[in-house]
Every structure is written in structure tokens, then in C-alpha cells.
Amino acid sequence: MERNLLLTIRYDGSAFCGWQVQKNGISVMETIQNSIEKTLKERPPVKGCSRTDSGVHGENYCVSFKTSNCIPTERIPMALNCNLPDEIAVLSCQEVDGEFHARYNALAKIYTYRVLNSPVRDPFWAKRAMHTPYYIDVESVNEQARAFLGTHDFSAFCNTGGNTLDNVRTIYGFNAIRKGDMVEMQVCGNGFLYNMVRIMMGTLINMETGLLDKNIIGDIIKSKDRQKAGMTAPACGLYLTRVFYDESFKEIYPGVENEKKIGI
Amino acid sequence: MERNLLLTIRYDGSAFCGWQVQKNGISVMETIQNSIEKTLKERPPVKGCSRTDSGVHGENYCVSFKTSNCIPTERIPMALNCNLPDEIAVLSCQEVDGEFHARYNALAKIYTYRVLNSPVRDPFWAKRAMHTPYYIDVESVNEQARAFLGTHDFSAFCNTGGNTLDNVRTIYGFNAIRKGDMVEMQVCGNGFLYNMVRIMMGTLINMETGLLDKNIIGDIIKSKDRQKAGMTAPACGLYLTRVFYDESFKEIYPGVENEKKIGI
Numbered sequence: 001m002e003r004n005l006l007l008t009i010r011y012d013g014s015a016f017c018g019w020q021v022q023k024n025g026i027s028v029m030e031t032i033q034n035s036i037e038k039t040l041k042e043r044p045p046v047k048g049c050s051r052t053d054s055g056v057h058g059e060n061y062c063v064s065f066k067t068s069n070c071i072p073t074e075r076i077p078m079a080l081n082c083n084l085p086d087e088i089a090v091l092s093c094q095e096v097d098g099e100f101h102a103r104y105n106a107l108a109k110i111y112t113y114r115v116l117n118s119p120v121r122d123p124f125w126a127k128r129a130m131h132t133p134y135y136i137d138v139e140s141v142n143e144q145a146r147a148f149l150g151t152h153d154f155s156a157f158c159n160t161g162g163n164t165l166d167n168v169r170t171i172y173g174f175n176a177i178r179k180g181d182m183v184e185m186q187v188c189g190n191g192f193l194y195n196m197v198r199i200m201m202g203t204l205i206n207m208e209t210g211l212l213d214k215n216i217i218g219d220i221i222k223s224k225d226r227q228k229a230g231m232t233a234p235a236c237g238l239y240l241t242r243v244f245y246d247e248s249f250k251e252i253y254p255g256v257e258n259e260k261k262i263g264i
Numbered sequence: 265m266e267r268n269l270l271l272t273i274r275y276d277g278s279a280f281c282g283w284q285v286q287k288n289g290i291s292v293m294e295t296i297q298n299s300i301e302k303t304l305k306e307r308p309p310v311k312g313c314s315r316t317d318s319g320v321h322g323e324n325y326c327v328s329f330k331t332s333n334c335i336p337t338e339r340i341p342m343a344l345n346c347n348l349p350d351e352i353a354v355l356s357c358q359e360v361d362g363e364f365h366a367r368y369n370a371l372a373k374i375y376t377y378r379v380l381n382s383p384v385r386d387p388f389w390a391k392r393a394m395h396t397p398y399y400i401d402v403e404s405v406n407e408q409a410r411a412f413l414g415t416h417d418f419s420a421f422c423n424t425g426g427n428t429l430d431n432v433r434t435i436y437g438f439n440a441i442r443k444g445d446m447v448e449m450q451v452c453g454n455g456f457l458y459n460m461v462r463i464m465m466g467t468l469i470n471m472e473t474g475l476l477d478k479n480i481i482g483d484i485i486k487s488k489d490r491q492k493a494g495m496t497a498p499a500c501g502l503y504l505t506r507v508f509y510d511e512s513f514k515e516i517y518p519g520v521e522n523e524k525k526i527g528i
Binding site: 010011012057077078081086087088089090091120121122123124126127128 | 274275276321341342345350351352353354355384385386387388390391392
């Protein structure tokens, strides 16, 4: 009998050319497909929760696929891990409804952006965080980022190359914290345009390092002009941290109901 | 005027074939030498504090070298870092006595061994820690490791390949702690034989996972027989954490004076 399965995987993005299969480089998708084929003797299509860029990391990335193999669900993580390289691991596996799709059923996602904020760069964070010696004040970041909350047309925070029909997305929450030299900025939204998280983070970082004025994020959103926003922050600092397939994100980010709307 | 300089460097050992220049792979030593040559227009001999193996990491590795270049000492870290790859960084630089040698002047060193103790391996720790799903009880590890303390002939904890004249070393302290899934085992000694830290750690891990009996470390030391000790733990878990050029390690590890002696 065919089952639909949902895997949660973790991967070091520096080893891959992103989720999607590419000509130049090994993708997370084909690495997972190869492992499934070797383990389950089938090569079904696999559905990823997001098309993460080359170099972006997955902390709890979600993948769904169907199989007729009768291996018990709880044994699948260890079985697949035997046929996966060190840079990627299956953390868990659960059976889901036949119609479930890792991408289309996602109600919200949390991304984390890590910035190592130290005088000297750290080799142990080389491909795992952006580095800047300029001081980042997380209270100021949180204050600036409030303008992102709500439902807006995020065209100003989208690089060309995406293929979305409309650019309206909802941001449910944002939170920047400091752990010693490490600044962690988390954003939760119902979806993100091409490079959107990296441009949001790059804009906030540019404001802290003095390359952009503060208190202009609302105006940038209104402009719908990519040129007005900041840099696309480096891929190495970005992690897909969590995908929500139920509404539990509303408990984490209360106030989701009282959204602002700009440009729609 | 010629100055003698002491660098503290950090490197991700997975990118290198160890400290020493090798035919097959890029060594930390030649990477530092190349950076010095490019930055200071000289290629002096560089002295490393330890001949770390391929894959072993340096958290605060020490290097000394002499230069006639008149660049201010405080500018050297940033200047060298511009000519170093991401996997290695100079943290600090200080001028030292003309006779100072990074290896011969070291009075003690602390090594840290990291074991990820979780059901599933973690891609973010792939080349940075050993992984075992078998539970490691740090209290038990600390109890077993007490037998290492003091001055002993450590021939049983030495692989062939070293070139030391005698195998007597002094262990000043040992401490294992748990941080969530991560077990960190630190050892401080006046010097270590070839693979000695990795065999000490492998023996303790083998005792926890049931491959070796407990309470036999004293007997293993007495035997001077490498076959009686445990595995050589993987290089990826080992970090050179600190080098002492003064006696401040005695404050960290009191009781250094009351050493036991086995086999000498």
C-alpha cells in the first residue's frame, strides 16, 4: 500500500547548490532522491518545503514523498541516513495524509539569520554565518523590523529570478537576539519571495552599519522598488529553522490577526 | 630590527592535513607561511606549539616566528587575515623574547574532545565532533579519568610513529561536562605523545559504550602495552584549546604538586 511520508532533514548548505537540481553542483533534492532510491528501491518525486538557495542551511527542512515500500516508518530515518553523506541527515519521519505536500501545505516558516559580530572572523563559522566587525544593536534591529510585520506587497524585497504571481506576503513575527558575539535574527512569515529573507536581513544590517538610514522600511515597502532596499545578505548566514503545517505559530507570534497592510 | 612574534591562530582542521607540511594536502604551517610571505615580504621559519594531526582543530593554536618587517605588532592579525583562507584566522599577535619558541616554551596545553551524544548525527557537527548514540555519563568519565592524573609513563597511550626519547608525561587535570547533546572532555598536561589525547579519549569512550571494563586505566598505564588501551578516537573531535607559557594552569588545576607516579 502506498504511503505519503514527511521527512524532517538537516543539512549544511555549504556542501550543496541549494534544494533544486542544478547543472553545476550537487543539490539537496538529488542527494535525498539517491538515498531513497538506494534504500527503498524506488525513485519517487520528492517535494521540498522551499527552494533554498545555494549555501543556505536547513535546520529542520521538510520533504514529502510517496512510497510503496513496506519498511516501518520509524526505521526510515536510520535507513536513509546510512545512504546519505555527512553533510545531510534525516531527523524524523512521519506518515501524512495522501494529499499532503511539503510546500503547499506549509502555513508558515521561520528563517534564522546568523551574524558573527566580532573584531576577527571565526573559521568555525566561516560558511555558517555572515561576519561583520561593526556593532549590531539587537534592540535597534527589533525596532526597525517592526515595520515588516503584517501583510504587504514585498516587491522591494525581491530579486529578479523568482516566478511568483503576486508579491504579497504576511510577516507574523521578527525577533533578534544576541548570544555573545552571535546575533540571531528570526523571521516568521506565510511565505517568502525570491531572496526576500536575505534582502530583509541585509537591509537591517545595512541600517546598523550606517549604510542605510533608519526608520525607512515602511517607505521602502511602499516604493515597491528593489533599489531602495539594502544588500542581499550572504547565503551562508541563512537557516530554514522551522516549517508549520498547523496554526501553532499563532501561539508563538500573538497579534498575527492585527496585521497592517502596505501597498495592497 | 628583528622582532620575535607570537601569533594565536584558530583553524578548522577539516580543511588541512595537520600542522606539519605534507606531500598530500595543504598544511596549516605552509598556509601561515604563505600568508606571512605575502604580507611581510619575508618567509621566515615558523614554529608551531604542537604537531596536530590531520583533521584536528585549533581553537587557540600558537605560532612563533621572527621578522625584520616594521609593521606595527597590533596590525599584524588583520594584515595576515587578508591573506588567509576562511578556514584559518589570526586572533592576536604579541612581541616575545628573542629566545621564545612556541613549542619549547609551552609549560602546559589543554585539549578538548567533543562527542555529539545524540540518536541521530548532526550535519553541522560532521567534521567537528565524534558522534555516538550510546549514552556517555560524564560523572563516570570524570571518575575513570582520575587515574590519568599525575606523572606516568604513557607508553600504553602512544601509537607508533612518534619520535620521543621518553614516554613520561604529566597530566594536571581532566574535566568532562555535558552541554545538552554535546559532551566536552578537557585534559591538561605538560605534553602529549603521538595520538595520546585521542587514545585517552577513545579509552574513556570505549568504557562508556561497554567495549572496555571500567577501573582499569591504572593497570593499562602500568602495562605500557598499547594493545590494552582503547581506540584512537577520531581526529575530528579533537581541539587544541589553550597553550600556557606561564604557570597560571596551576591555578586552574590545583593539586598539580601532589602527583602520582606510575611506571617511572
